[in-house]
Amino acid sequence: MDSFELGRLxxxxxxxxxxxxxxxxxxxxxxIFPRGRDRGIDLRNTAADGSRTIVQCKHRPGSTSxxxxxxxxxxxxxxxxxxxxARYVIAxxxxxxxxxxxxxxxxxxxxxxxxxxxxxxxxxxxALRSRPELVERHFRLWLSSTAVLQTLLNxxxxxxxxxxxxxxxxxxxxxxxxxxxxxxxxxLSAQHVCVLAGIPGVGKTTVALMLAAWxxxxxxxxxxxSQDIDEINDLWREDVPQVFLYDDFLGQTTLENVLNKNEDSxxxxxIRAIEExxxxxxxxxxxxxxLEHAAQRYERLADPDVSDATAVIRLTDLSxxxxxxxxxxxxxxxxxxxxxxxxxxxxxxxRPIVEHRNFNPRLIEETLRLAKRxxxxxxxxxxxxxxxxRKIWERIVENQLTEEAVxxxxxxxxxxxxxxxxxxESWSWYRQELDKGVEPRTFRSALRVVEGTMLTIDGDEIxxxxxxxxxxxxxxxxxxxxxxxxxxxxxxxxxxxxxxxxAANMADGANIRTQLMECASTVLAALHDVEDxxxxxxxxxxxxxxxxxxxxxxxxxxxxxxxxxYATSQLEYIGVYLDHEGQLVRFAQRLRSYQHVPMEVADQFxxxxxxxxxxxxxxxxxxxxxAAAFAxxxxxxxxxxxxxxxxxxxxxxxxxxxxxxxxxxxDPDEWHIETVESLLEFLFENDAQYxxxxxxxxxxxALEGLIEARKAQPHRRPLAEEERFFLRDPDASRDLSRVAxxxERLADPxxxxxxxxxxxxxxxx
Numbered sequence: 052m053d054s055f056e057l058g059r060l061x062x063x064x065x066x067x068x069x070x071x072x073x074x075x076x077x078x079x080x081x082x083i084f085p086r087g088r089d090r091g092i093d094l095r096n097t098a099a100d101g102s103r104t105i106v107q108c109k110h111r112p113g114s115t116s117x118x119x120x121x122x123x124x125x126x127x128x129x130x131x132x133x134x135x136x137a138r139y140v141i142a143x144x145x146x147x148x149x150x151x152x153x154x155x156x157x158x159x160x161x162x163x164x165x166x167x168x169x170x171x172x173x174x175x176x177x178a179l180r181s182r183p184e185l186v187e188r189h190f191r192l193w194l195s196s197t198a199v200l201q202t203l204l205n206x207x208x209x210x211x212x213x214x215x216x217x218x219x220x221x222x223x224x225x226x227x228x229x230x231x232x233x234x235x236x237x238x239l240s241a242q243h244v245c246v247l248a249g250i251p252g253v254g255k256t257t258v259a260l261m262l263a264a265w266x267x268x269x270x271x272x273x274x275x276x277s278q279d280i281d282e283i284n285d286l287w288r289e290d291v292p293q294v295f296l297y298d299d300f301l302g303q304t305t306l307e308n309v310l311n312k313n314e315d316s317x318x319x320x321x322i323r324a325i326e327e328x329x330x331x332x333x334x335x336x337x338x339x340x341x342l343e344h345a346a347q348r349y350e351r352l353a354d355p356d357v358s359d360a361t362a363v364i365r366l367t368d369l370s371x372x373x374x375x376x377x378x379x380x381x382x383x384x385x386x387x388x389x390x391x392x393x394x395x396x397x398x399x400x401x402r403p404i405v406e407h408r409n410f411n412p413r414l415i416e417e418t419l420r421l422a423k424r425x426x427x428x429x430x431x432x433x434x435x436x437x438x439x440x441r442k443i444w445e446r447i448v449e450n451q452l453t454e455e456a457v458x459x460x461x462x463x464x465x466x467x468x469x470x471x472x473x474x475x476e477s478w479s480w481y482r483q484e485l486d487k488g489v490e491p492r493t494f495r496s497a498l499r500v501v502e503g504t505m506l507t508i509d510g511d512e513i514x515x516x517x518x519x520x521x522x523x524x525x526x527x528x529x530x531x532x533x534x535x536x537x538x539x540x541x542x543x544x545x546x547x548x549x550x551x552x553x554a555a556n557m558a559d560g561a562n563i564r565t566q567l568m569e570c571a572s573t574v575l576a577a578l579h580d581v582e583d584x585x586x587x588x589x590x591x592x593x594x595x596x597x598x599x600x601x602x603x604x605x606x607x608x609x610x611x612x613x614x615x616x617y618a619t620s621q622l623e624y625i626g627v628y629l630d631h632e633g634q635l636v637r638f639a640q641r642l643r644s645y646q647h648v649p650m651e652v653a654d655q656f657x658x659x660x661x662x663x664x665x666x667x668x669x670x671x672x673x674x675x676x677x678a679a680a681f682a683x684x685x686x687x688x689x690x691x692x693x694x695x696x697x698x699x700x701x702x703x704x705x706x707x708x709x710x711x712x713x714x715x716x717x718d719p720d721e722w723h724i725e726t727v728e729s730l731l732e733f734l735f736e737n738d739a740q741y742x743x744x745x746x747x748x749x750x751x752x753a754l755e756g757l758i759e760a761r762k763a764q765p766h767r768r769p770l771a772e773e774e775r776f777f778l779r780d781p782d783a784s785r786d787l788s789r790v791a792x793x794x795e796r797l798a799d800p801x802x803x804x805x806x807x808x809x810x811x812x813x814x815x816x
Contacts, residue, residue: 064192072178077106106142152171156169227377247364256298259296271332407438460524472511481534571611603645635686660690671683676706
């Protein structure tokens with residue numbers, strides 16, 4: 052770390068850094084003294100004889116040396132004269148000249164003893180460079196180091212995505228470390244993988260970005276995964292430290308079609324590979340209820356490799372102290388007018404916000420972001436948004452936007468993200484379905500209305516500014532404020548129907564379901580319109596079964612026999628071939644649960660599936676592939692409960708014995724323990740171990756050694772040393788005084804502000 056940009060710290064953070072730094076430099080413990088405009092004390096130590104040392108902190112990164120000296124002499128000298136400390140030390144983020152220091156020593160004598168008691172930005176940075184442990188205790192200070200900032204802002208090879216380029220610097224400027232962040236960091240350090248779960252807006256993405264920043268500071272390159280876990284395989288580079296960030300890996304708003312083909316299996320494979328790699332890490336986020344639903348639907352997501360890596364970010368992690376810092380940081384660095392900022396210093400403004408049961412960092416951020424476009428009291432608007440979270444978007448969508456702009460949002464809800472061409476095409480069809488005029492310039496004008504406030508345009512990709520807007524649009528549709536039938540007629544991609552169906556399945560989407568039921572025939576027509584052979588049904592059994600299962604779920608959801616018939620009609624035309632026995636078995640079993648599927652259809656498919664699995668079993672036995680043969684055998688037992696006999700049974704046992712012989716001559720370190728366990732257990736249960744008794748004993752002994760060695764190892768190889776970035780006051784959640792002192796700084800008349808109301812410490816100033 053060659054330097055620090057102290058201007059990126061808030062004045063409170065600067066004081067906390069100075070407290071720890073000068074406690075070390077002066078060799079005495081310092082406390083942050085509650086500030087008042089007449090005290091002139093920031094940090095204080097009182098010795099046993101009653102003598103006092105005062106450290107005055109002046110965080111004025113935008114000031115010149117002359118301006119600072121003039122301010123200190125005018126404002127602080129009278130206070131120091133009244134306090135009469137034994138020693139008075141000045142710490143400032145301003146660069147103080149030699150002449151300036153000498154003038155201060157003369158003016159503040161005898162309290163400032165020498166120029167050595169005046170520490171400008173250069174002296175403070177030099178002292179911090181020699182104290183890396185102190186720096187790492189203050190996460191925001193660590194983030195302000197020029198080495199880390201250059202990595203975050205300038206080194207393209209460290210951040211391979213637009214998300215990181217857009218968001219990392221802003222998030223780093225307002226981030227407040229909390230218990231949830233610490234748990235996640237420890238989890239990632241120990242296991243190389245961390246799944247962040249929590250309610251919408253609690254700060255999962257923020258924590259994920261800060262985990263990425265932490266690893267970037269240690270030399271890792273950060274890559275965003277946007278669509279499928281297989282992207283990691285394409286990005287993987289041997290001997291290069293890499294962290295992969297997969298935000299909302301199960302989707303932002305719905306539970307439908309959350310994973311691509313076999314992605315649950317591929318996800319688990321990648322997780323295990325990263326856990327074993329010394330220079331790789333994976334951070335994923337998901338809303339907690341979506342993760343829970345997915346774990347029920349996809350068995351592999353309930354695996355300990357996933358559940359043990361899950362760190363839940365809870366509202367209780369945001370103690371009153373943390374909430375106060377979050378509010379302060381966002382207000383301090385916002386672009387709202389200075390008089391509005393200073394209103395937040397009043398307890399009647401900040402306290403109801405900090406203590407609110409719906410406190411939500413995203414709502415704080417969005418209220419301030421939108422405030423510069425609206426009139427009125429920002430504090431009142433923030434409290435109103437916390438009282439009724441959807442109102443922040445309801446006021447805009449229902450009262451302030453043009454009809455054309457609202458229709459862009461309604462169409463984008465069905466796409467979630469889209470290219471400009473896709474959005475314009477679907478919007479045009481939507482307008483035609485509503486008998487409205489369609490002109491390219493109308494679309495472009497409407498898009499400009501919502502760009503920046505509601506939508507983000509990144510190159511050719513358009514998406515919502517954040518997930519809470521999509522959440523509101525679901526409410527908007529559920530209230531009947533959009534035209535579901537027209538949206539169905541405007542579909543240009545099947546995923547639009549999937550989004551509507553997913554919304555209908557949500558707890559707050561019951562009326563969307565009712566609207567879809569009322570136009571079930573239009574839904575079926577839309578399915579026919581977008582159907583395009585392999586592009587819809589897929590080229591693999593896994594793709595096909597996923598789509599058919601979704602169609603059958605849709606038939607039940609809308610209580611539509613025609614949709615169910617459309618789905619089951621595809622079964623008789625397909626040949627069942629295997630690429631995933633487990634999914635085939637699960638589909639055959641689920642087929643019996645659908646209310647509109649005749650039992651004879653389910654029986655016929657089960658027989659067809661069982662025949663395909665028997666063929667697969669025979670093929671794998673002939674090839675002497677024990678693991679694949681045993682998987683087929685287990686699937687067949689689960690599906691039809693039938694027992695094998697004759698040549699097939701004899702062949703399976705012989706296949707197992709061949710593998711025992713092979714294993715007895717191989718390196719145990721190359722074994723997959725669970726596969727070997729299942730092999731030995733199968734042979735033992737069928738009294739076949741005696742046919743290869745010596746080899747069986749050799750494999751059994753080696754397996755026991757592997758199991759014991761695994762038990763003796765740590766749960767996961769640690770990624771880095773166990774350091775803690777920040778100090779926490781254990782009583783902070785029960786004591787509002789710290790928050791009060793912090794918020795008072797917004798009212799400080801010394802707060803330097805520019806004409807546009809942005810403090811010099813703001814990254815845009």
